[in-house]
Amino acid sequence: MFGGGGGGLNPRKMKQMMEQMGIDFEELEANEVIIRTDDGDLVFDDAEVTRMDAQGQQTYQVVGEPETREAGALPEDGNEADDGDDGGVPDEDVEIVAQRTGASEAAAREALEENNGDLAAAVDSLE
Template identity: 55%
Template sequence: MFGGGGGMDPRKLQQMMEQMGIDMEDIDAEEVIIRTPDEELVFTDAEVQLMAAQGQKTYQVVGEPESRPRDGESTAESEASETTEGDAGDDADESSDESGPVTISEGDIELVAMRAGVDEETARQALEDNGGDLADAVDQLE
């Protein structure tokens, strides 16, 4: 959090913070989402620090967020994603023998592309290869 510390030794800075009753710890966060009435700010691979002092906890998030609008579409995408995941469990045998095409939503493609850091065509192919399973598609691409 105190990168460089103005030339102060990081260990000395840590000792001073402990003397003042300030505890800091890094949090191994995979994703941070901040929701406002108009948008969602999604941080992937963000650095998150927790600072506890005088009974208060402060979280610091460092990273570059992706901005998503919060209109009816994002809720529909979430529901479609949940439905696809739920249905995948029921139809797992059918999709594994490739008896029919798997329906993949644009929201799922965007989610896999963002999460794996690839273009949408690559994300679509990974979803098709994995029968529409989001987690497996991301695992394949990472």
């Protein structure tokens, strides 16, 4: 885009040019980026993600090599990603409720499901 051949501009020069044009950007610490399509998911592990703010609009740039997964396929670790659409309760929430109340994980999960994922309500129902 800028510069010609040989790798383009160095990052410091690019940052200076963008600041002159009124564009702010920030590198994000992303562990994983998932793009869901009708044909499947594009999963980027350890992708470089940059957020750019220009004229009131945010643009995200993802750099990396994606792995293609079938729609609805489980990640390699066997845990289904919880995106909130399936009514599932995130494992992290179950652990929080179980630790806070001393209840089993099964009881904590049930309390969360009964309270539509509301952590405080689940804790109250178990205490």
